[in-house]
Amino acid sequence: MREKYEELREDVLDEEKAIEETLERLYNVRSKFDSQTKDYLTEPAMGTYLMNFYNGIENILRHITKEYYLAMPKGASWHKELLTLSSNPPSGKIAIFNHDIAERIHPYRNFRHRFVSGYGFQLKGEKMLELVDNIEPLWRDTKKAIKEFWSRLEL
Numbered sequence: 169m170r171e172k173y174e175e176l177r178e179d180v181l182d183e184e185k186a187i188e189e190t191l192e193r194l195y196n197v198r199s200k201f202d203s204q205t206k207d208y209l210t211e212p213a214m215g216t217y218l219m220n221f222y223n224g225i226e227n228i229l230r231h232i233t234k235e236y237y238l239a240m241p242k243g244a245s246w247h248k249e250l251l252t253l254s255s256n257p258p259s260g261k262i263a264i265f266n267h268d269i270a271e272r273i274h275p276y277r278n279f280r281h282r283f284v285s286g287y288g289f290q291l292k293g294e295k296m297l298e299l300v301d302n303i304e305p306l307w308r309d310t311k312k313a314i315k316e317f318w319s320r321l322e323l
Contacts, residue, residue: 176235177318180228184311187224190217191307198300201293212288214296219283221303222276225310229254229264236321237261251277262320265313272306275299 194217201210229250234240237258241249255270257263265273279299283291 173236173321176231179231180314183224183228183231184314187221187307190220190224191303193217194221194300194303198297201297211291211293211296214293214300215279215283215288215291218276218296218299218303219280221307222273222280225273225276226250226280228314232264232317247277247281262317264317265310269306269309269313272302273310276303276306 194214197210197213197217201207201214226247230240233250233253237253239253239258240246241253243249251270251273254264255267276299279296
């Protein structure tokens with residue numbers, strides 16, 4: 169199976185690298201955030217990087233879902249269904265994430281929806297800080313789960 173999914177693995181690695189760069193930038197912006205001072209650049213920047221983080225995970229899920237699960241959710245709730253599919257795959261397929269990781273990713277999916285549907289000036293730094301502060305352990309666990317997915321796939 170290794171050769172069959174080599175291109176898929178490369179696509180996922182590219183997404184992982186993009187997420188790493190996104191997180192470096194997010195941490196840089198986070199270090200400049202001061203909840204006492206209104207900075208009309210810092211909050212939208214944090215929001216952008218939070219959305220980019222989730223988009224990167226979603227891109228990984230889309231690649232794997234299309235190439236390995238051979239299915240792609242459709243309709244208005246496809247974002248939610250895609251994340252659910254990652255921990256509840258089609259019969260005979262390997263899950264990418266366990267339910268805990270998928271549940272921890274859900275708030276980032278919800279944030280992405282609010283970010284895309286709203287206005288930058290409506291973003292509140294204090295509310296984003298919880299997502300920012302939880303992102304490092306989530307990303308570490310997500311990368312580990314993806315690595316384990318590849319290991320199980322190669323058996």
